[in-house]
Amino acid sequence: MSVHLSAEKGQIAETVLLPGDPLRAQYIAETFLENPVQHNTVRGMLGFTGTYKGRPVSVQGTGMGIPSAMIYINELIEFYGCKKLIRVGSCGSYQESVHIRDLVLAQAACTDSNINNLRFGTANFAPIADFSLLMRAYQIATERGFTAHVGNILSSDTFYTDDPKEYERWARFGVLAVEMEAAGLYTLAAKYGVKALGIMTVSDHLITREETTAEERQLTFNQMIEVALDAALDVE
Numbered sequence: 001m002s003v004h005l006s007a008e009k010g011q012i013a014e015t016v017l018l019p020g021d022p023l024r025a026q027y028i029a030e031t032f033l034e035n036p037v038q039h040n041t042v043r044g045m046l047g048f049t050g051t052y053k054g055r056p057v058s059v060q061g062t063g064m065g066i067p068s069a070m071i072y073i074n075e076l077i078e079f080y081g082c083k084k085l086i087r088v089g090s091c092g093s094y095q096e097s098v099h100i101r102d103l104v105l106a107q108a109a110c111t112d113s114n115i116n117n118l119r120f121g122t123a124n125f126a127p128i129a130d131f132s133l134l135m136r137a138y139q140i141a142t143e144r145g146f147t148a149h150v151g152n153i154l155s156s157d158t159f160y161t162d163d164p165k166e167y168e169r170w171a172r173f174g175v176l177a178v179e180m181e182a183a184g185l186y187t188l189a190a191k192y193g194v195k196a197l198g199i200m201t202v203s204d205h206l207i208t209r210e211e212t213t214a215e216e217r218q219l220t221f222n223q224m225i226e227v228a229l230d231a232a233l234d235v236e
């Protein structure tokens with residue numbers, strides 16, 4: 001076991017889906033995986049391993065925010081040897097053209113977190129998705145008629161902001177949506193030379209103020225999961 005995960009070495013697959021919400025991890029395992037076995041309950045951050053179309057796949061909750069997610073991602077890569085990590089999360093839209101329940105495939109992730117200033121000082125590192133996973137995910141989404149947007153997102157350290165219009169400065173530069181983990185995932189994937197992608201479903205809209213329910217965020221978003229699983233299967 002690693003510091004925050006109780007699985008034995010070899011019990012977690014090379015491909016891992018990473019929802020922030022541990023109950024979404026359970027839903028994914030029970031809905032999409034064959035023979036899922038729970039491999040983690042430490043801190044209630046549920047993790048499962050099963051098969052998808054006969055191939056081993058794990059799903060591990062990461063909690064909310066870059067610091068929490070990076071703990072799990074670090075241990076998954078360093079201790080368990082995970083090689084394809086796909087975040088399946090919710091996000092808030094920053095653009096009129098990106099509607100609730102649409103998919104956002106994060107080509108890159110800006111951040112207001114200090115994680116990379118700690119590494120690179122005043123220089124900026126650009127956290128980006130694995131191109132093969134990104135391309136395949138986009139192909140699968142469009143083949144199935146899902147609405148998918150590819151572009152830049154913001155991984156923010158804050159969910160609640162003092163200024164409700166703060167999103168405008170990011171939106172002006174084409175940022176599609178906000179969530180709280182992808183920049184951390186992409187940074188660690190670059191550091192360790194593994195493949196990563198963030199696929200998010202729009203759960204709420206910063207401009208129109210439309211939103212999905214907590215139950216939807218926990219239990220639905222099936223299009224995103226299908227795209228993540230099939231893209232992972234198709235990319236070596």
Ligand SMILES: O=P(O)(O)O[C@H]1O[C@H](CO)[C@@H](O)[C@H]1O
Nearest residue numbers: 019020021064089090179180
């Ligand atoms: O739905 P998840 O995957 O948790 O993702 C988003 O939702 C949480 C905030 O409500 C943050 O973790 C954010 O990134």
Ligand SMILES: O=c1cc[nH]c(=O)[nH]1
Nearest residue numbers: 090091092178179180
């Ligand atoms: O981090 C997030 C996730 C969903 N919606 C938001 O506004 N922010």
